[in-house]
Amino acid sequence: MTRFHTPVLLKEVIEFLAPKEGGVYFDGTLGGGGYAEKILEASGPDGVLFGVDVDNDALVAAKKGLEKFGERAVIEKANYADVLNFADKRSLKFDGMVGDLGVSSHQLDLGARGFSFNSDAPLDMRMDKSGGETAIDVIRSCSCGELEEIFVKYGEEKFARRIAENVFEKKENIRTTLDLEKICWSAYPSKLRHGRIHPATRVFQALRIAVNGELDNLEKFIGDAPGVLRSGGRLVIVSYHSLEDRIVKLAFKGLAMGGGFKLLTKKIVGPSDDEIAANPRARSAKLRAISKGVVKNVLFGGWSKMSRC
Ligand SMILES: C[S@@+](CC[C@H](N)C(=O)[O-])C[C@H]1O[C@@H](n2cnc3c(N)ncnc32)[C@H](O)[C@@H]1O
Structure with missing residues (x-):
């Protein structure tokens, strides 16, 4: 993949998202398409990925890197905060959704972006x-x-x-x-x-x-994304500072307490020392994930799968 952006916590994101053959996925912050590429590989041969970004440079880079997947990669300019509208218009529900917040290396490194x-x-x-x-x-x-x-x-x-x-x-x-x-x-x-x-x-x-409007967008996305997840679907968010992480943490906690969702990360998942050494920009990354379709089992006080959600 291009060096437009070195994907952060890539292995961990894929592990928590657990893409499955033929699944339908949403990458709300496509960037250079590093996550998208792995999601498409793991969900092949029929899985589909809808990837959006607000940055034209990212869309160009991702389109180029993902063209080998043909129609399985659907790339559009959109704000991830509009995910509800995006999904409704296409009658979609997702098996997995991912948000990798903040800026891409390209945005930071291209001085002209300011x-x-x-x-x-x-x-x-x-x-x-x-x-x-x-x-x-x-x-x-x-x-x-x-x-x-x-x-x-x-x-x-x-x-x-x-x-x-x-x-x-x-x-x-x-x-x-x-x-x-x-x-x-x-x-x-x-x-x-x-x-x-x-x-x-x-x-x-x-x-x-x-x-x-980064925090407003995140709040809107995290409020709406659970509604367009399929039963068993997963939502994975990587954030880079405490303001973002606080929003993710509270939203996920609320969903888990409300029933119907399970926290997959009791604590944040961060980068390994090796990843930080190879990519110092990964050092502040924090991954949190939830899955849909799990309710608290009243009898046993544990977690069990719901047949429908
Ligand atoms: C950290 S990069 C994502 C990198 C990507 N995971 C990869 O593997 O290449 C964040 C991207 O999110 C985009 N972005 C930020 N806010 C957005 C929003 N509200 N809607 C859509 N894209 C957004 C940025 O333009 C940037 O390209």
Whole structure:
């Protein structure tokens, strides 16, 4: 597969998803198609994978990598938050669904996308470049208080207020990733500037989440996905920071407590040391999975399969 993105926790995702021959699958964050390729291999010769992404670059890369599967790989531009509509329109239910949250390596590494302060580029940060506000638009349209709220809520940034004040004051002069990086750097207390995390990291994360509505999309997806899973179907989510993981954890817990779903991961599943050594971007990955069609057995207090769900 292409180096567009090195799939994270690939072996574990496939183990938890357990694709079966002839199954129907949904990859809500297709990226370079690394998960999709393995799902199609494991569900062959007749399994079908519906893969969506909001990023045109991802769709092009995935189409190329998956063309060997012919009509078994159905690739479309869509937001995974619209999964209910996507499935209803095609009268689909899925045997497995996967979401691999956050950005692809391609988005981070292609400086021009404006996601990273490793290179200087217009501060864009949109995954879907066909519309919506860029990070610059967000910065220019927010009050100082709103910027602070974004940095606190989506970045858990300790120095949100002083960074927001500096950004707000200089907002007309901020155009590029490095303009913003420099402001974060100088707003940080000097003795903390050389810590493990660069002073701009959390602010960049926060703006990216705000620009792409990432947490709202995740909440919508996780609320709707269980309804389009077949009995016995599995939902696997890989997240990369505590804000995302909290949403996944609470939603899965709620589903399991409500009956009809079983938690397949009592604790998060993370990458091995070998994977982190080979791909340092995997280090914060957290996998959680549930399956549908299992109810609490009242008599024995254990879990048993439901015949219908
Ligand atoms: C971490 S990458 C996925 C990599 C993929 N698992 C692979 O194996 O190549 C995340 C992808 O999700 C996409 N994405 C983010 N939010 C999305 C959304 N709401 N709907 C659809 N795709 C989304 C991004 O554009 C990006 O391509």
